[in-house]
Amino acid sequence: MVEIFLSALTDILSLQHIGFMLGGVVLGLMVGIFPGLGGIAGLSMLMPFLYGLDTVSALALLIGLVAVIPTSDTFASVLMGIPGSSASQATVLDGFPLSKQGQAARALSAAFFSSLVGGVIGAIILTGFVLIARPLILAFSSAELFMLSIFGLSMVGVLAGRSLVKGLSACGLGLVIGSIGGAPATGEFRMVYGVDYLYDGVPLVIVGLGLFAVPEIVDLLRRDRAIATDGRLGSGWIEGIRDWGRNWWLSLRCSGIGAVIGSIPGLGGTVVDWIAYGHAVQSTKKDPKFGQGDIRGVIAPESANNAKEGGGLLPTLMFGIPGSGSMAIFLAGMVLLGIQPGPGMVSNDLDLTYTIIWSLALANVLGAGLCIALALPISRLTLIPFPLLAPFIIMVICFAAFQATRIFEDLFALLIFGLIGIYMRRFGWPRPALLIGFVLATQAETYLYQAVQFYGWDFMWRTGVLIIAGITVGSVILGMRARIDDSGPVTREEEVTDGPRPPVAEAIRRRYPQMLFTLAALALFGAAIHDALGKSFLGQVFPLLAGSVAVLFGGGLLLLQLFGRDNATGLYDTEAVRDEDARPLWSGAIWLVLLVGLTWLVGFILALLAFFLTYLPVRAKAGPVRIVVLTGFGLAVVLVMANALNLNFPGGLLQDAYRLPWPLR
Amino acid sequence: MTSRRAAYLGSAALAAAGMAFAAPAKAEVSFEGETIEWIIPFGTGGGSDTWARFNAPFMSEHLPGNPDVVVVNESGGGSTRGTNLFTQRAQPDGLTILGTSGSTQFPYLLNDPRVQYEYQDWEVVMVAPTGGVVYTTPDTGVESVEDIEALQEIQLTYASQGATSLDLVPMLGFDLLGLDVNYVFGFSGRGDGRVAFERGETNIDYQTSSAYLANVEPMVEAGEAVPLFTWGVLDEDGEMQRDPTFPDLPTLEEVYEMMHGEPPEGDAYDAYRAFNIAGFAAQKMVFLPEGTDEEIVEAYRQAFRDIFEDPDYQDSVEDVLGAYEQVTDDAAMALFDAGTTISDDVRERVVRMLEDDYDVDLGE
Missing domain, CATH: 3.40.190.10 (Periplasmic binding protein-like II)
Known part of the structure; x- marks a missing residue:
C-alpha cells in the first residue's frame, strides 16, 4: 500500500506533471469563465495535444481542465448572476446580491477558497473511500436513487419562499416541464406537439439561464447604475478568506456532502449545489440573510461542487459510468489514452487511480489559487455602468444558451424561459423550486419505475430507502423552520395575516397581473394532464400525477389571490409599488427580444452586429468611437472563441436562402 | 418524395456516366489549407465521438494536403438531427463528412418520421464494426x-x-x-x-x-x-x-x-x-455526401488504406476501439449494404412488435 502511495506521489510531484497540469488549469480557466462552454469545449481544444503524450502527462492535462471548471464558472455566477454551469446555479442566489452590494471580490475569494477546500477534502475522503467504494456504490439501487431524488425534491421545502403553496406550484411547473420529451419507461414522446426541439426535452442550461440570468439583466437594464449599486468595491479578497475561516465547519460538511453525493452514480451532480445550499439554510441559526447576500450561501455550494467532481471520479473509474458532464469528458479522454475503466482500477492500476485522485486535489489548489489572484481585477467589472456592460452580457448569455444544442431554437427557448423567469421574479414565485423540480422530474420517474419493476412496491422497506426517507423527513421538519426566498428569510412574524379583505371585483382589478400568471401555469398543468391522458399507463402516470397535484396548488393560489387578505403571503407583485427611477418592465427585455429576433432573420453574427449598433447609441448613449470599439470588441471575442472551437453560429432565414461563408453561415 | 428521389438517382447516374466518358485526367485531389468538418450526430464524450476523435488525426495525416480534420458534434433527436443537417447542408466537395452509428441506422430502418436522410444517396468510405x-x-x-x-x-x-x-x-x-x-x-x-x-x-x-x-x-x-x-x-x-x-x-x-x-x-x-x-457488424460508418466526385471518394479510401498500414495506428487502435478491424473498399460496401437494407416485411414485423408490445409510436 505504502509503495503505491509513494509511486503515485512521485508521479504527481514531478515538475513535468505539474507543468502539464498547469497547462490544463489555464486552458480550463479560459474556457470555464465563459458560461455554458465548460469541459466539453475544453476537451475539443485539448484533444489534438493528447496524442504523443505519455499517459501520466496527458492525464495531468485532462485533470487540470476538469478540476478548474466548477471553480472558474463562479465568476459568471457571482459577478453577473449568470449560472455558469449546472454546478453553480445555487451560487447565484447569494453571490449576485453580494456583487450588487459591492462585495464581489469578497464573494469570489470566499467561493474560490471554498472550492479549494472542497477539492482537497474530496480527495482526502476518496483516498480512504476508494477501496470500499465498490460495494457502497452497488448498494445504491434504483430504489435508493428514487428516495434520494425525493430527498432532493424536499429541498423545495427550504427554497419555497414566502408562500409554500406558490413554492409547490413552482415545483409543479418544474416537474411538468421536466417531463417533456421521451418517457423513460416507454419512450413515448410527451408534450412535444410536433416540435422537433422538444423531443429531447428542454436543456437544463437554457432553464438555468432563462430563470436566473435573464430576469436580473432585464431588471438592471431598467436603471442606469453599475451592478455594484453604490459604485464602490467594498471589503476585498482577504475578507472573503476570513469569511471562510468563520464558516470552516460548514464548508467541511458541504464538502463531505458533495463528495458522497457526487460518488453516487445516477443522481448526477446537478442537485448537489442545491442540497448544500439547503443544508446551509437549515443549519444556520445566527443572523441568516440568505437570498440577500449571505456569504454562507456562497461557501456551501462552492465547497460542495468541487468535492463533487472528486466523488464523481469513483463511478467513472470503477464502473465506467460518468456522473456528470465533465466526468463524461474525462472518461472519453481516458478511453482515448487507452485506459479502460473497470474493477482493475482498484487492483492492478491502483497507483494510477491515486495519481488521478491526488492530481485532482492539486489541480484544485492551483486553479483556485489562480482564481483568487484574478478575483480582484475581474470584480471591477461590477463597477462599469450596467448599460455599457449589458450588450456583452446579453451576447454571452445567448452564446451560452446556444451551446445547449446549437440550433436557433435554443435562443427561442431562452426567450421563453426568460419570460417565465421575469414573471416568476415579479410575482414572487421561487425560481429554485422550479429548477429542482425540473432537474429531478426525469430521475424521480425513472427510478420509481425501475424500482417497482425490480422489487415491487416492497422497495419502500429496503434499509437504504428507510434511512434516506428518515433524512428526508428530518430535512422537511428543519425546512419548516427556515425558508428563504429572493427577498430574504421568511420569519414567522411575517406570516401573520390580518390585513383588509377586499371584495372580489376589487381584488381582481388590483391583482389581475399575478392572477393571469397563475392562470397560465394552470393552463400548462391542464395541457400536461390532457397530453398524458392519450398515453399508455406507464407513459402517463407521472405527468398525470404531477399535473393533478400541481393543479391543486395552483388552484389554491388562485383562490387566495381572489379572496385573500391584502397582506397574505401568497400575494406578491413587485410592479404594484412603482419605483420612480426605473424604466418600464419591458424596456430591458426588448433588447434580448431584438437580438433573438434578428438572429432568426439574418443569423447570429449579423444580428449581433446590428444589435450592438442599435443598442449602443440608443440605450447606452455611446459616442461614435465607443460604438466602433465596443462593437469590434464584442464581435472579436465571439469570433475568436468560435474559431478556436470550430463552432458554427445559428443561422436565420437569410442563411436558409443563401450560402454564406463562415462565420456568417 | 419518390419522384424527387428518382430525380436524384437520375442525376447521380448521369454524373456517373459523364465521369465514365470523361478523359481520365487525374485531377489531383488536395485538401491543402482546408478544414474538413466531420459531423458526428452525437454529443461529446460518447462512443461515436471517441471513435471520431481517435480517427481524426490519422485522417489529417493521410489525406492529400494534410487538412485539419475537426469533429463537429451535432447531437439531438436520437442522432437524426445532425444527420438531417448533413443531408441538407453538406456540399459534395469532400470538406464535410458524416459519421453514423447504429442509433442512426435504426430510425432509418424503422421509417422514423424524423428521418429525412437516405443512406443509399451517400458514398461509404469506411466502416468500423464492433461486437x-x-x-x-x-x-x-x-x-x-x-x-x-x-x-x-x-x-x-x-x-x-x-x-x-x-x-x-x-x-x-x-x-x-x-x-x-x-x-x-x-x-x-x-x-x-x-x-x-x-x-x-x-x-x-x-x-x-x-x-x-x-x-x-x-x-x-x-x-x-x-x-x-x-x-x-x-x-x-x-x-x-x-x-x-x-x-x-x-x-x-x-x-x-x-x-x-x-x-x-x-x-x-x-x-x-x-x-x-x-447495430454491430456495421455499427459506425463514414460517409461523403451525395454527388461527390469519384476522385474525392477515392482519395478518402486511399487515406484509410494508408491509415490501416500506419504503425502508430496499429499500435493504438486495439486499446481504443477494441479488436475489430476498421475496413474500407469492398468490405465496407458489403457491410454497408447489409446494414442499411431491410425488406418491407421485416420492417413491418418489427414496427408492429414495437407498437403492440412496447407502446412505441413511431408516428407518421
Whole structure:
C-alpha cells in the first residue's frame, strides 16, 4: 500500500506533471469563465495535444481542465448572476446580491477558497473511500436513487419562499416541464406537439439561464447604475478568506456532502449545489440573510461542487459510468489514452487511480489559487455602468444558451424561459423550486419505475430507502423552520395575516397581473394532464400525477389571490409599488427580444452586429468611437472563441436562402 | 418524395456516366489549407465521438494536403438531427463528412418520421464494426451456454436503454431463442445496465467487447457471471462468423442450431439479423455526401488504406476501439449494404412488435 502511495506521489510531484497540469488549469480557466462552454469545449481544444503524450502527462492535462471548471464558472455566477454551469446555479442566489452590494471580490475569494477546500477534502475522503467504494456504490439501487431524488425534491421545502403553496406550484411547473420529451419507461414522446426541439426535452442550461440570468439583466437594464449599486468595491479578497475561516465547519460538511453525493452514480451532480445550499439554510441559526447576500450561501455550494467532481471520479473509474458532464469528458479522454475503466482500477492500476485522485486535489489548489489572484481585477467589472456592460452580457448569455444544442431554437427557448423567469421574479414565485423540480422530474420517474419493476412496491422497506426517507423527513421538519426566498428569510412574524379583505371585483382589478400568471401555469398543468391522458399507463402516470397535484396548488393560489387578505403571503407583485427611477418592465427585455429576433432573420453574427449598433447609441448613449470599439470588441471575442472551437453560429432565414461563408453561415 | 428521389438517382447516374466518358485526367485531389468538418450526430464524450476523435488525426495525416480534420458534434433527436443537417447542408466537395452509428441506422430502418436522410444517396468510405457478448448470472443455474435451454424456464430481466435503441438487437435475439425476458427501460447506457446486473437487479445482459473485457471478465473469473454467446461478425461473403475476440464463444446462430438442430431462418431471424448487422457488424460508418466526385471518394479510401498500414495506428487502435478491424473498399460496401437494407416485411414485423408490445409510436 505504502509503495503505491509513494509511486503515485512521485508521479504527481514531478515538475513535468505539474507543468502539464498547469497547462490544463489555464486552458480550463479560459474556457470555464465563459458560461455554458465548460469541459466539453475544453476537451475539443485539448484533444489534438493528447496524442504523443505519455499517459501520466496527458492525464495531468485532462485533470487540470476538469478540476478548474466548477471553480472558474463562479465568476459568471457571482459577478453577473449568470449560472455558469449546472454546478453553480445555487451560487447565484447569494453571490449576485453580494456583487450588487459591492462585495464581489469578497464573494469570489470566499467561493474560490471554498472550492479549494472542497477539492482537497474530496480527495482526502476518496483516498480512504476508494477501496470500499465498490460495494457502497452497488448498494445504491434504483430504489435508493428514487428516495434520494425525493430527498432532493424536499429541498423545495427550504427554497419555497414566502408562500409554500406558490413554492409547490413552482415545483409543479418544474416537474411538468421536466417531463417533456421521451418517457423513460416507454419512450413515448410527451408534450412535444410536433416540435422537433422538444423531443429531447428542454436543456437544463437554457432553464438555468432563462430563470436566473435573464430576469436580473432585464431588471438592471431598467436603471442606469453599475451592478455594484453604490459604485464602490467594498471589503476585498482577504475578507472573503476570513469569511471562510468563520464558516470552516460548514464548508467541511458541504464538502463531505458533495463528495458522497457526487460518488453516487445516477443522481448526477446537478442537485448537489442545491442540497448544500439547503443544508446551509437549515443549519444556520445566527443572523441568516440568505437570498440577500449571505456569504454562507456562497461557501456551501462552492465547497460542495468541487468535492463533487472528486466523488464523481469513483463511478467513472470503477464502473465506467460518468456522473456528470465533465466526468463524461474525462472518461472519453481516458478511453482515448487507452485506459479502460473497470474493477482493475482498484487492483492492478491502483497507483494510477491515486495519481488521478491526488492530481485532482492539486489541480484544485492551483486553479483556485489562480482564481483568487484574478478575483480582484475581474470584480471591477461590477463597477462599469450596467448599460455599457449589458450588450456583452446579453451576447454571452445567448452564446451560452446556444451551446445547449446549437440550433436557433435554443435562443427561442431562452426567450421563453426568460419570460417565465421575469414573471416568476415579479410575482414572487421561487425560481429554485422550479429548477429542482425540473432537474429531478426525469430521475424521480425513472427510478420509481425501475424500482417497482425490480422489487415491487416492497422497495419502500429496503434499509437504504428507510434511512434516506428518515433524512428526508428530518430535512422537511428543519425546512419548516427556515425558508428563504429572493427577498430574504421568511420569519414567522411575517406570516401573520390580518390585513383588509377586499371584495372580489376589487381584488381582481388590483391583482389581475399575478392572477393571469397563475392562470397560465394552470393552463400548462391542464395541457400536461390532457397530453398524458392519450398515453399508455406507464407513459402517463407521472405527468398525470404531477399535473393533478400541481393543479391543486395552483388552484389554491388562485383562490387566495381572489379572496385573500391584502397582506397574505401568497400575494406578491413587485410592479404594484412603482419605483420612480426605473424604466418600464419591458424596456430591458426588448433588447434580448431584438437580438433573438434578428438572429432568426439574418443569423447570429449579423444580428449581433446590428444589435450592438442599435443598442449602443440608443440605450447606452455611446459616442461614435465607443460604438466602433465596443462593437469590434464584442464581435472579436465571439469570433475568436468560435474559431478556436470550430463552432458554427445559428443561422436565420437569410442563411436558409443563401450560402454564406463562415462565420456568417 | 419518390419522384424527387428518382430525380436524384437520375442525376447521380448521369454524373456517373459523364465521369465514365470523361478523359481520365487525374485531377489531383488536395485538401491543402482546408478544414474538413466531420459531423458526428452525437454529443461529446460518447462512443461515436471517441471513435471520431481517435480517427481524426490519422485522417489529417493521410489525406492529400494534410487538412485539419475537426469533429463537429451535432447531437439531438436520437442522432437524426445532425444527420438531417448533413443531408441538407453538406456540399459534395469532400470538406464535410458524416459519421453514423447504429442509433442512426435504426430510425432509418424503422421509417422514423424524423428521418429525412437516405443512406443509399451517400458514398461509404469506411466502416468500423464492433461486437458484444451476452452473459447471465450463475443464479439461474446455468453454468455454460450448453445449459441455455434452462434459461427458457426462467423469468429473465434485462436493463434496456429503450425499445428503439441498440437494445432492440438483444430483444429480437432473445425472442428468437424463446427466452422470456422482462425489459426494464430508462437506463442511460450499457454501463448503467451492467451495474444493475452487478446489483442482482437483472440476470441477463450484454456488453460491447472492450467493456466486457474490462468489467465482466473479472466477474466471470470470480464465478459471478456466465458468458453465453456473441453477436458474431460478418465476413466478406455476408456469413456470420465467430467473434475473433472471443473464439470460444458461439454466435447466437450457433446457439439456435444447438437448440433446434437447424440454423435459424424465417421472418424472426431476418429481423434479428438485419438489426444485428446495422447495430454491430456495421455499427459506425463514414460517409461523403451525395454527388461527390469519384476522385474525392477515392482519395478518402486511399487515406484509410494508408491509415490501416500506419504503425502508430496499429499500435493504438486495439486499446481504443477494441479488436475489430476498421475496413474500407469492398468490405465496407458489403457491410454497408447489409446494414442499411431491410425488406418491407421485416420492417413491418418489427414496427408492429414495437407498437403492440412496447407502446412505441413511431408516428407518421
